[in-house]
Amino acid sequence: MIIKEIQEFQAIHYDLLLSADPDKQLVEDYIKRSVCFDAMFDGSPVGILALLPTRPETLEIVNIAVSETYQGQGIGEKLLQFALSYAKNSQYKTVEIGTGSTSFGQLYLYQKCGFRMTSIDRDFFIRHYEEEIVENKLILKDMVRLSMDV
Template sequence: MVIRKLNINEEPPMDLLLLADPSRQLVEEYMQRGECYVAESDGQIIGVYVLLPTRPETVELVNIAVIETHHGKGLGKQLVLNAIEVAKSKGYRTIEVGTGNSSIGQIALYQKCGFRITGVDIDFFIRHYSEAIFENDIQCRDMVRLSQDL
């Protein structure tokens, strides 16, 4: 597997990005300002993440997704760790990530990768998404914010 920055002339893997964020509008907006990285295996894109500069010396991991056939194989952790290394190499001092209150596996993954919970944006998904999102039989309402000093 190789993780690389998406080339300027390449189409982003929108189907994969929409697995992590169902709002095409939001994905398209942050894709304009962020940097997209893809994981490839045998010429196929199997994972993706997007880094978005938010403040001086701070970058946010705004999207991370793995194709369903590769779930449970540690690829998500490899992508998160790669994003941390890329952020460090670019001189960022802090990396942040936000995920839904219903994203139990993702919350655990981020903490295993060194992130700490820093806050909760109450009703974020109610305010920003027109349709209700359910995960693990829990309604996704709040954005759990995590960060890590680099």
């Protein structure tokens, strides 16, 4: 598996981005301002990572996804470690990530990698998403924000 910067977006990249974030408009918007990488396996993209500079010295992981068939094999964790190394080598001081309060597996993974919770953006998903999102049998309303100093 290799991780490389994406030069040209293909349909598979969009499928991955939308599996992490269902709002096509929002995705289109932040992708333009982000540096994006894919995880390649046997010549095909199986994972994606989008990193957006937000405030001075701060980089946000705005999108991370692994295709369903390849989930649970450590690729997500490798992408997170890659993001942290990239941030450090590019002189960023802090890496942030936000996820749904109902995304229990993702919250586990991010904390396992060293992220700490910083705040809750209450009703974020009600305000920003037209379609209701249901996850783990719960209606998703709040965003949990996590960060790590690198």
